Amino acid sequence: MFKKQGLPIYGPRLRKVARKHFGWQSLRPGQFKPMRAVLRRKDALVVLPTGAGKSAIYQIPAVLLPGPTVVISPLLALQQDQIAALNDLADSKVRAVRVSSAETAAQKREAMELLRTGQAEFLFITPEQLSDPERIAEVRALKPGLVAVDEAHCISTWGHDFRPDYLALGEMIKQIGRPPILALTATASPPIREDIIERLRLNKPEIHVSGLDRSNLFLEVAYCPDEDYRWRRLTAMLDAEQRPGIIYVATRRAAEELAERLTTAGYGAEFYHGGMAAGIREQRHQDFSDDKVDIMVATSAFGMGIDKPNIRWVAHMALPDSPDSYFQEIGRAGRDGEPGRTVLLWRSEDEAIQRFFAGGSPDAGELQEIAGILHKGPQTRTALQKATGMGPRKIGQLLSLLEEVGAVQTGTGNKLSVPPRAPLPAVAAKAAIDVYERQQAIVRSRTDMMRAFAQSRQCRTETLLAYFGEEIKRQCGHCDNCADGTAAEVDAAEQAGPFPVHSQVRHNEWGTGMVMNYEEERMTVLFDTVGYKTLSVPVVVEQKLLTPA
Structure with missing residues (x-):
């Protein structure tokens, strides 16, 4: 054909x-x-x-x-x-x-x-x-x-x-x-x-x-020593920029409180978060799309499905949980190709909120209980929920972990069973917790990378694209570090690094990884199994901690 x-x-x-x-x-x-x-x-x-x-x-x-x-x-x-x-x-x-x-x-x-x-x-x-x-x-x-x-x-x-x-x-x-x-x-x-x-x-x-460098977006980051300073920076941006725009916050309560404070101060704003009734969420979504709302204060629940080309700016009032979320959210600005602005106003305390959202480790006893029930014969998820008293969300999370360690498989009719040569329930529970801890190491490293991005003196676009595995051979010219010249000052550190950026390296304990960037005497490496690690370049060279993979 x-x-x-x-x-x-x-x-x-x-x-x-x-x-x-x-x-x-x-x-x-x-x-x-x-x-x-x-x-x-x-x-x-x-x-x-x-x-x-x-x-x-x-x-x-x-x-x-x-x-x-x-x-x-x-x-x-x-x-x-x-x-x-x-x-x-x-x-x-x-x-x-x-x-x-x-x-x-x-x-x-x-x-x-x-x-x-x-x-x-x-x-x-x-x-x-x-x-x-x-x-x-x-x-x-x-x-x-x-x-x-x-x-x-x-x-x-x-x-x-x-x-x-x-x-x-x-x-x-x-x-x-x-x-x-x-x-x-x-x-x-x-x-x-x-x-x-x-x-x-x-x-x-x-x-x-491809195409991850959004050259029409100006990337700006400011450290805020206190909430009063963060508020002043936000209102200064609102006074200077056209609308509409989105302000992202970390919690539902923060969305409601900031929207009320902005409205009281004369900046008409609405809030949006996942805890609202579905009908109200849909109405807010539609009002923003129809230019009836100029400023939307929202959690990360707001964004997908916003096919709106004229968003002029996106502000973050806290560190996002990862560069992935940050990139997704700032990408909603300037979709019409016209200039857009992104502003990240962060404090050290923001990381504590993200650590809280990461949650605790799954219970080994519950994992073992599920595996034990399935050892007696195939079950549906509904039957498992009745047998254990666990909700569908928790059952889904635990089954996912057990599946990763080969203790569960899905068969015909969506029935769950134990595959041949599966580990015994106690062994499966321990292995599942190990998998969870590895996942959380990656999650924590993404939060670390978000802070590193916020603190970076390098070209911000270069730093973001390195995280996503892309590379630009120049300073972007559309971020604060390029605009004030600090990005040029740190280029020499990257040139003097022991391994090229984006090259594969190996560590005796952490295995293989990719060199993401250099800054001053530090280098960041994304390891396949433990996530992102920031290492001292002199120590890496002196102790030969890394070798080419």
């Missing part, structure tokens, strides 16, 4: 579909290669910045592939925006339907019938809906040609916490026939990419990372 004289002719076909069905006259940088991977029926992981056209990477090839395309997406608001954009085209080749908690049983049946009869191409669905065995059977019968996992970083950042169904996506996709998988995200550092690949069980995926 896609060959002429033995050579692929993907480009003309893709461009023709883009023009005919979507009205796009050209493809953007970073889109063509992953589209080609999709048409070759290969798995792919794509990291493109917000606003770079990730959705087109599955939408255009889907027209050329047999069978419908399943789009697994985390938020109903995000799904609704994408569905509306597709259906506004009034083209049966790109019609989209949804199966979610927002649809009635009759609407779900109608959606499946449209897909079965070829009157719709895209099925939008959440992991929770896909976890239903009956739904899996229905989707399998459609013989989908592609699965697109949107916002794929949620597999890593949410799956270990409050969306455990994300961790089972690989098994769910296998049960619907295992079509090729396209994972899409705007932010994924190397450890998160590995997590995505492992969780989705991607088969030798093509990895495409």
